[in-house]
Amino acid sequence: MSSVLGSIRIGIGVNGAPCVREEVTALFVELRAPLLRYLRSLGLREDDSEDVAQETFLSLYEHLRQGKPRDCLRGWVFRVGHNLALKRLMRKGCETAEFDLVDGGMTPEEQADWKARQVRMQNVVAALPERDRYCLLLRAEGLRYREIGEALEMSLGAVAASLARSLNKLSVVERG
Amino acid sequence: MRAHEHLRDEELLLLLDGEAGAREQEWIAHVAQCQACGARRAQLEQAMANWVASRPSTAPPAMEQPLANLRRGLETRSRHWLRYAAAACVMAAVAGGVLWNTHLRAPAGPLPDARLTPGAARALTRDEVCGLAEEDGERRAPVELARRVFRDYRIARPRARAYELDYLISPALGGAEEARNLWPQPYAEGIWNSRVKDALEDDLRRQVCSGALELTSVQAELAEDWIATYKRHFRSERPLAEHRGFMKDQAWE
Structure with missing residues (x-):
C-alpha cells in the first residue's frame, strides 16, 4: 500500500497571510482517500463517508481560521472524522456497510485465498477492543503513532501498547 | 535498562516509529547487541507490514x-467569515465609540485632558503678573474660543451653568488665552470644582506677588495637576470648607 501521507503544505497568500482555503484544499487532496478508507472500515456507507469527509474538512477550515493549534493536523483530521463517523453510526443504528475486501487484479484462486485470509483477519480485528481496533485501522492508513494518539486522544505509550496487543493476535492468524 | 532485560513490544514499536x-x-x-530483541523487532515489523498490506x-x-x-x-464559509468579520468590525466600532464617549474621550472633569489642555502661559514677569488689572486676571474666553474648547471636549450642548x-x-497667574490652556470644568459638581480652583489661584497669586513662591513653578504645578497643587499648598486631602462655596468666576451660559 503506497504511503499517502506526505508533508503538509501551507499555502501562503500574496500578502504573506496563510491562505487557509488553499491549505484545507491541499490537505483534502492528500488525506481524503485514507480518511474515506478509515471511515468505511468503521462501518460507514460510501455516501456517508463522503459526507463526513466534507464535514471534517469544513471543520478544519473553521479550526484554522480561528487560529487554533495546527500541530498534528493529520491526527486532528482523523479525530474529527472518527467522531463524526461514530455520531452518524449511532444515529443510524445498525445500518452499517460491509467493506468490500476483494482486491482487483487477482486470479479467481488468488482472490479466494486472499479473501479467506481477510475474513480471518477481519474476525480478529472485529473481536479486538474498540480502541485497539481503531489504532490498528489508523495505522493501516499510514498514521504515525503520534497522529494516532492525537486522533484517539491517547498517549504515545498507550498507542504502542495497543498496537503490540493487536499485532500479537494478528500474528496468530498469520501463523494459522 | 539492565543488559539482561529485553525491550518490551511497545518499546520496540516506538523505536520502529521513531518515537x-x-x-x-x-x-x-x-x-544491536540483543539477538532476541532484534528478532522480535523484525517480527513486529513484519506483522505490521502484513497488516498494512492486508488492507x-x-x-x-x-x-x-x-x-x-x-x-x-469553503467559499460559503469564507463569505460567512467575511460577514462575521464585517459584523465584528461594526461591533468593535460601536464598542469603541461607546468606550470613547464614556472613558477615552477628553474628560470634562476636575482635571483637563492633558492632550487637549497642557496649559500655556504668557511671557510675563512676576511684576507684570502682579501689576495686572483685576479685569485682566479674570477675563472670560471669547465665545468662538469657548465653542472650540467645548467642541474639542466633545460636549455638543453644554448644560447652562454646568461648567466654567x-x-x-x-x-x-500669567495663563494664556488659548485653547490649550482652557477646559470645561464642572462648575459646582464634585468636590474638586472650579470654585475650589479659584480659591487656590487667589492664594497662589498672593504668595507669588509676596515673593513666597516662584511664578514659573506655580504655573508648572498648575499645568501638571492643580488638585495635587491644592493638596500640597493647603496641606489637605480635601477642599477646605471655606473654599467649597468660594464664588468668583461665573459659570458658562
Whole structure:
C-alpha cells in the first residue's frame, strides 16, 4: 500500500497571510482517500463517508481560521472524522456497510485465498477492543503513532501498547 | 535498562516509529547487541507490514466532484467569515465609540485632558503678573474660543451653568488665552470644582506677588495637576470648607 501521507503544505497568500482555503484544499487532496478508507472500515456507507469527509474538512477550515493549534493536523483530521463517523453510526443504528475486501487484479484462486485470509483477519480485528481496533485501522492508513494518539486522544505509550496487543493476535492468524 | 532485560513490544514499536524519545540511542544499542530483541523487532515489523498490506488497495476514489463540493463549501464559509468579520468590525466600532464617549474621550472633569489642555502661559514677569488689572486676571474666553474648547471636549450642548470654561493656568497667574490652556470644568459638581480652583489661584497669586513662591513653578504645578497643587499648598486631602462655596468666576451660559 503506497504511503499517502506526505508533508503538509501551507499555502501562503500574496500578502504573506496563510491562505487557509488553499491549505484545507491541499490537505483534502492528500488525506481524503485514507480518511474515506478509515471511515468505511468503521462501518460507514460510501455516501456517508463522503459526507463526513466534507464535514471534517469544513471543520478544519473553521479550526484554522480561528487560529487554533495546527500541530498534528493529520491526527486532528482523523479525530474529527472518527467522531463524526461514530455520531452518524449511532444515529443510524445498525445500518452499517460491509467493506468490500476483494482486491482487483487477482486470479479467481488468488482472490479466494486472499479473501479467506481477510475474513480471518477481519474476525480478529472485529473481536479486538474498540480502541485497539481503531489504532490498528489508523495505522493501516499510514498514521504515525503520534497522529494516532492525537486522533484517539491517547498517549504515545498507550498507542504502542495497543498496537503490540493487536499485532500479537494478528500474528496468530498469520501463523494459522 | 539492565543488559539482561529485553525491550518490551511497545518499546520496540516506538523505536520502529521513531518515537523512542530520549532513550532512542540506548534502545538502538541494546537491539544491536540483543539477538532476541532484534528478532522480535523484525517480527513486529513484519506483522505490521502484513497488516498494512492486508488492507484492500482500492482504487483512489474520484476526486473531481468531492473537491468541487469542498471548494463550494469553503467559499460559503469564507463569505460567512467575511460577514462575521464585517459584523465584528461594526461591533468593535460601536464598542469603541461607546468606550470613547464614556472613558477615552477628553474628560470634562476636575482635571483637563492633558492632550487637549497642557496649559500655556504668557511671557510675563512676576511684576507684570502682579501689576495686572483685576479685569485682566479674570477675563472670560471669547465665545468662538469657548465653542472650540467645548467642541474639542466633545460636549455638543453644554448644560447652562454646568461648567466654567476655566483656564488651567489662570490669567491672573500669567495663563494664556488659548485653547490649550482652557477646559470645561464642572462648575459646582464634585468636590474638586472650579470654585475650589479659584480659591487656590487667589492664594497662589498672593504668595507669588509676596515673593513666597516662584511664578514659573506655580504655573508648572498648575499645568501638571492643580488638585495635587491644592493638596500640597493647603496641606489637605480635601477642599477646605471655606473654599467649597468660594464664588468668583461665573459659570458658562
